[in-house]
Structures are given as structure tokens and as C-alpha cells.
Amino acid sequence: MNDVSCVFCKIVSGEIPSAKIYENEIVSAFLDIKPVNPGHALVVPKKHYANLYELPDEILAPFMRAARDIARALKKELGADGVNIEMNNDRPAGQIVSHAHLHVIPRKTDDGLRHWPGKEASEGEMKRIADTLAKSLV
Numbered sequence: 001m002n003d004v005s006c007v008f009c010k011i012v013s014g015e016i017p018s019a020k021i022y023e024n025e026i027v028s029a030f031l032d033i034k035p036v037n038p039g040h041a042l043v044v045p046k047k048h049y050a051n052l053y054e055l056p057d058e059i060l061a062p063f064m065r066a067a068r069d070i071a072r073a074l075k076k077e078l079g080a081d082g083v084n085i086e087m088n089n090d091r092p093a094g095q096i097v098s099h100a101h102l103h104v105i106p107r108k109t110d111d112g113l114r115h116w117p118g119k120e121a122s123e124g125e126m127k128r129i130a131d132t133l134a135k136s137l138v
Helices: 007-014 057-078 123-136
Strands: 018-025 025-032 041-045 084-088 103-106
Touching: 007 025, 007 041, 018 057, 025 057, 041 057, 057 084, 057 103
Parallel strands: none
Antiparallel strands: 018 025, 025 041, 041 103, 084 103
């Protein structure tokens, strides 16, 4: 079911125009209107899911396959030196549109973008977090 107020649902349905680059029965991909770099694409499931937590298993593989194929095309056709594939989930993580989507961003060696800063973690903190997560993922 799609959300009638969702901008990505409107793009998928054709109600809002887009620069579509890929589509199959499960996902659609189009260029971002505020690209980090030229060729910055968004991959979205055609059905409305708010974020990664809601995506069913049968959507995940085609979702990532589309991102991989677009990444390959960005390297081949636009000469990207590398590609970031990123997904923001929830507002604190930077998600602006509440429809699950992957950013596929072409990168050049000298594009001036910086990766997020890493923070030091103590061995004890890492062990505590790893143990907690491992128990949850069994």
C-alpha cells in the first residue's frame, strides 16, 4: 500500500515527474533533485515502507541489486572513482523522506567530500556492545 502524502510514492506513480534511470516490478530509481555529485541516484521500493526496519526480505535483494547495478553504471558511464551507498533511517540519522531509500552517490578522488569522523572506543566498551548485540541477533 502506498502513502498518498509521500513524495516518493508520488514519483513512483508518475504523479510527480522524475529523471528515472531504472525500474522493475519491485523498485524504481531516479536522480536526486539535490545531488551530492552529478549522477546521485535514489533507489526506492515501489511499495511504501518507511525505513529499513519495515522492509520485507523479498524486497531487500532486489533493492540492493538495483543499487549495485547503478553503482556499476556510475563507474562505467560517468567515470566515478568510487561510489557511496547510503541509507538514512529515522530523522536523527538524516532521513528526510519517510520512504525507505538508498542513496547511490558517485565519488571522485578530489570531490572535496569528507567521510564522517570516527570516534575512539575502548576495548571494554566494544566488548560490552558486541555481547549485547550478539545476544539480540541470535
